[in-house]
Amino acid sequence: MRLSDKGELPLLEALRKKFGKSSRGLLLGIGDDAAVIRPAGRNMLLTTDMMVEGVHFDLAWTTPFQLGFKLVSVNVSDIYAMGGRPEYFLLNFAAPGRFKLDAFDSFFLGIGEALREYGVSLIGGDISSADRMMLSATVTGTASRFVTRGTARPGDGVFVTGTLGDSAGGLLFLKMMKRSVEIEKGRKTSFGPGWKTVGPLIEKHLMPRPRHPGRIMKHATAMMDVSDGLFIDLSRLCRESGVGARIYEELIPVSDELKEAAAFLGVAAIDLATGGGEDYELLFTAPVNDKVKAFRIGEITHKGLRIVGKTGTTKKISPEGYRHFVL
């Protein structure tokens, strides 16, 4: 059965039944001209993102479930990156009429799974037809205190919450495999260096789990998530803060899986870790003397962006990473 066999209104009605639970603070959910909420905190966070088939994802190696899960995750990551608690989710879904109803249902299972994981409620949005899948989402959150990109100070340490480059490594495998793996159902596949290596990388790309800022909040002087790549994101943080940074190649956390995968693929793991995007780890600055449970990769300087190589040579960082409209 396809979307065009069912029609817009029955689809919307089904979603409403599935997601129409009331929550504290939600006065009116799916089904009217707008949703109505009673804001919980003094500060409200708002972020929005768009994902387009062929640009941001490829259904050849992404299941609809994974896509739904990721759409929520990447928006929640933006709320976490401000130090906030995500609350509400609004969705625009567009797909061709020939889109399978099964795939539509799986997509919303993935959405639902992520909403549960992050404690977020779907409160509105729309579905429409288009010649390919296009998604946009808006997530709101609350924060009693929020941390921006613009408040790093010279002398602060630079930290990341986890290994970098795994998502980019996973994407390289997916592009070679050109098939999807239902990791959400515990499925595995054999490919190159074995599932023990490939699996975690692929999962990091397909179903990223953004880092909760909880234990970091009392230390962070500036914070953002790593979505476009360490170099480009660090350069943004530095520009916003009017500072520079020096980071050390040997301190950049790289997983054993990525090292193995990089050897197999014939690429340098450090290039994926500094230039690859979509890790959804937190990149933040904090006083160097604070005991912070994260990887310290360098320090904030007055100006310039530099990386110190393993042999001690210092190089200028030219921000690289995924940028739209850059050929």
Added chain:
Amino acid sequence: MRLSDKGELPLLEALRKKFGKSSRGLLLGIGDDAAVIRPAGRNMLLTTDMMVEGVHFDLAWTTPFQLGFKLVSVNVSDIYAMGGRPEYFLLNFAAPGRFKLDAFDSFFLGIGEALREYGVSLIGGDISSADRMMLSATVTGTASRFVTRGTARPGDGVFVTGTLGDSAGGLLFLKMMKRSVEIEKGRKTSFGPGWKTVGPLIEKHLMPRPRHPGRIMKHATAMMDVSDGLFIDLSRLCRESGVGARIYEELIPVSDELKEAAAFLGVAAIDLATGGGEDYELLFTAPVNDKVKAFRIGEITHKGLRIVGKTGTTKKISPEGYRHFVL
């Protein structure tokens, strides 16, 4: 010059300069992981919409300025339709790298013009590449009291705030003309019945101005905007309220321009008025004895949806209008 000549970051920087003004209640605007606001009222409204080239608009007859203006307008219409005051706007913009920088600038001039008209601030969003233009927007608003679709009562009158079908009539002309007219610069064009007739219809389609609910709020028992067509939207209001309605063909307001245009086009004006979408007038119910400055077109009944023709014959309404995934 094209978007790909400029790159994502300079484009974002330019937008930030253009729209980065602070406003009361806005703690952090464009440029971080999320925007931060201090909610003004107790109730906050949230609505989101997506517009895709080839589905929702055609650049053959829509200028980028008009598109930007309309994107804001249709979302503001949803806030007005709840009885709210629009406040903040978040945008996702995607277009091909070959998209002209001039067109990009015009689009944001249209956005800016609409934001000023409705008193709304752009506080966040993203731009990315795609093989065609895709837009999504989220608008927030506040309302001390809001009016839903679900509270119409048998015996209430059914009202609309303006003539219906004009937008659909305008679209028919645009589809025949297959060219754009810069009405935002006072440009006119001669086509068929003359600009005096065609102009207002085209403008209603390209640059709709949603109706402010101010004078209606104290009367409305249920309310929504007419976006998909009178019949389908009235059927939604009735379903949500668990009621029926009877409307009278001769009471449905049709503009002289639409009558002339319909005669020229060989279509029935009443079909455009009842089945055509995108009028962005308010459809609401109110006590029949209230003095309401709007067009009364019928009344709410206990059940069934009926239209009384000019000769007094009553027909069942089968909701028609624009529905996605319906062939």
